[in-house]
Amino acid sequence: MKPHPVRARMCCAIFAFATLTASVSLQAANGPAPTEARAIPGYEPNTDAHDFSGLWRVKRVPGVLMAFYLGTGVSFTPKAQARVDHALAMSAAGTQLATPHIMCRPTGVNQAVGPIAPIYVLQNKDKMVFVVMDEIRDIRQVYFAAAHPADLKPSYGGDSIAHWEGDVLVVDTIGYNGRGVLDNALHSTAMHMTQRISKSADGKTLSIDITLDDPATFTKPVLLHREWSWVNGQQPIEFDCEENPREDNFSGMVFEEDYLRPVCIQHEGKGEELSKVVCEAPAAPKRK
Numbered sequence: 001m002k003p004h005p006v007r008a009r010m011c012c013a014i015f016a017f018a019t020l021t022a023s024v025s026l027q028a029a030n031g032p033a034p035t036e037a038r039a040i041p042g043y044e045p046n047t048d049a050h051d052f053s054g055l056w057r058v059k060r061v062p063g064v065l066m067a068f069y070l071g072t073g074v075s076f077t078p079k080a081q082a083r084v085d086h087a088l089a090m091s092a093a094g095t096q097l098a099t100p101h102i103m104c105r106p107t108g109v110n111q112a113v114g115p116i117a118p119i120y121v122l123q124n125k126d127k128m129v130f131v132v133m134d135e136i137r138d139i140r141q142v143y144f145a146a147a148h149p150a151d152l153k154p155s156y157g158g159d160s161i162a163h164w165e166g167d168v169l170v171v172d173t174i175g176y177n178g179r180g181v182l183d184n185a186l187h188s189t190a191m192h193m194t195q196r197i198s199k200s201a202d203g204k205t206l207s208i209d210i211t212l213d214d215p216a217t218f219t220k221p222v223l224l225h226r227e228w229s230w231v232n233g234q235q236p237i238e239f240d241c242e243e244n245p246r247e248d249n250f251s252g253m254v255f256e257e258d259y260l261r262p263v264c265i266q267h268e269g270k271g272e273e274l275s276k277v278v279c280e281a282p283a284a285p286k287r288k
Contacts, residue, residue: 045203045230049167052121052128052199056206056228058114067114067226068107070183070212075219080185087184096253098260099181105260106156108180109193111138112173113210113224118231128162128169142171154189156180171195179259186257188216204230 046054058067076084087097100107111132120131130140142160152159154177162171171194178189191214198207206228213221255261264279 043232045232047201047203049199050164050169051123052169052197052206053123055118055120055231057118057231059227059229061114061226066116068110068116069114070222070224074183074222076185077215077217077219080217083186084184090254098253098255098257100156100179100260101181102253103260103262105179106138108156108158108176109182109187109191109212110180112140112157112193112195113212114226119228148172148174154178158191158193165196167198169195169197171197179257182212182217185217187212187214190214190216 061067061069061071064071090097096102101110112130115132115138117132122129122131126144128142128144130138130142132138138157140157140160142162144163145161146163148159148161152175154175156177156179158173159175160171160173162169164170173193173195174191176187176189176191178187178191180187180191191212194211194213196209199205200207208226208228210224210226211221212218212224263281264277266275266277269275
């Protein structure tokens with residue numbers, strides 16, 4: 001019997017996140033690089049240090065499975081560490097906790113630190129837009145502004161503003177809704193991310209120094225370094241991240257955060273009954 005495609009993808013996602021530890025063997029992290037796509041004529045990297053437009057992909061980070069993992073040496077607060085330990089214990093027992101990634105929710109800080117798919121960057125004099133179309137669809141708008149808006153509304157990705165310091169783009173992000181998961185810890189609404197981004201002379205690499213400051217999650221700021229490579233020969237395409245999932249996809253999953261529950265679920269009919277999609281209003285967010 002051929003496995004259901006949605007269920008198969010879900011199982012793969014659950015397996016990947018069930019092994020959510022910050023470090024893995026260097027052999028796994030530094031395996032063979034994917035074959036480079038054939039170049040598109042006329043589509044060449046821009047050497048302008050202030051122009052990031054084009055398609056990029058995050059480079060592998062030595063010692064970690066995926067680039068959005070924080071890696072070793074992160075010092076969590078007791079509350080955050082308890083959540084990490086709980087998630088790992090549940091995973092070891094064979095139970096997967098729902099995460100924004102698995103449930104197709106925006107992943108906020110994760111997506112900014114280490115996007116799992118190519119990132120298409122568009123920019124003009126007013127803002128820079130980072131677009132991810134594969135797997136977790138995400139659009140992040142970074143405005144060239146001196147201050148965040150006074151009426152800032154919390155969101156998954158927060159509010160980002162930027163300015164140039166020479167050839168370094170400094171991006172400041174606040175205003176998170178506290179629904180992000182970092183290495184199994186839930187970050188708070190106090191999360192403050194700073195990125196310092198510079199471009200190589202040949203236009204083929206973006207070098208990014210990241211600072212994550214969240215006193216409710218970390219005992220000290222987390223410092224990360226990531227690099228993005230120019231992607232020549234590919235263009236982003238649309239991706240459907242599982243709409244109206246089947247109810248049995250989540251039969252063994254624990255939803256400790258109600259907002260992660262799918263709004264619409266497909267219920268398979270029994271016998272001659274027709275299948276139907278049932279939608280329920282999402283639960284109101286809990287006050288922290």
